[in-house]
Amino acid sequence: MSVKLFVTDLDGTLLPGGKTVSPENIRAVREAVRAGVTVTIATGRMYRAALPVAEALGVEVPIITYNGALIRSTSGRVYYRSDIQPGTVRRVVEFCRMRGWHVQTYSRDELYFAEYDDYARAYERDQQIRGHVVGWDGLMEHTEEVSKLLSITDGAEQTEARLHELREAFGREVSPVRSKANYAEIINPGVSKADGIRRLAETLGIAAADTMAIGDAENDLPMLKAAGRSVAMGNAVPEVREACDYVTSECEQNGFAVAVYRYVLGRE
Structure with a gap:
């Protein structure tokens, strides 16, 4: 398969220490984007809280926020929203x-x-x-x-x-x-990170088989199962490790970047 949409969780996955994106992970994202891959964040955080992380990557990234209730790019373009009455x-x-x-x-x-x-x-x-x-x-x-x-x-x-x-x-x-x-x-019913991946892939004209997701926690399981291929962080809970196709290094060891190079760009 060729990965055209790569979806990442934040805490424990993209963010070593939970606060800032490492230079290694930033470089990996930019190389993937240069190779034609759309890299997106999927998080339970509000858009405003996730935006600084996306901006640190230095690319135009659609962000799946509020656990899938709002998909909005760093420039403000809204791809999807589901508000509670x-x-x-x-x-x-x-x-x-x-x-x-x-x-x-x-x-x-x-x-x-x-x-x-x-x-x-x-x-x-x-x-x-x-x-x-x-x-x-x-x-x-x-x-x-x-x-x-x-x-x-x-x-x-x-x-x-x-x-x-x-x-x-x-x-x-x-x-x-x-x-x-x-x-x-x-x-709202039906809202989830998994649904966010499906909606964004459809909007971008990307087949489900060409999507990949990476995460570490139990609440990441639906999106990991919804993606064409999935990667568990080395620090992931056992349930995630068992459900995923691949396992990368731990978050503190820039396992996100390792996964991008190995499973997205096909480098060792």
Whole structure:
């Protein structure tokens, strides 16, 4: 197969240390682009948080953000978006408020908190972005172009319980999913990184067989399975390593760049 679309996760894959792109990975991306490959990012992050990473690559890259709810290039071209209905946003916010859950919304690519608690502070540090503290009434006002809502918990068990409650209450109106142990994300049904890959490939006229994805975490599995070929990072969880066609070096060893040269460009 020839790889025409290469899709990468961010944390633990493209980003050694989770913060900045290494020079080695930047060079690998640029060489792939020069060879005619479209390189794209797929992440649960908001567009504004993913944009600095994409810009560091120095190429015009379409970014799959909000776990597939928004596909937008570094220059601002929107390829696809799937926003939650304003009425649904308000009902989910009220549902969380009544249970004392932390919830944050993303409206028009701005981040909003009801309260500036420890969850909000930790999220800002992790994503290197600042949100707006607007209170519960304020969350009810910012309901346009909401790509997702996020409820942050204290761990995987609490997250799973919260997801169960949301599914019971909202049925197929929204799709609650776990993206990290303590992240309960609320997006539209059918939205996923895997769907983002399929949509982008179709838009670009690229066959599914000519796509490749790389990742490390359990929540990357759908997109890895959706791609024509898949690569697991050396630091990937066992489930990812078992599901992928190839395994590269660890993130801290620039396994992303190794994968590009070996599996995309056919070099050793």
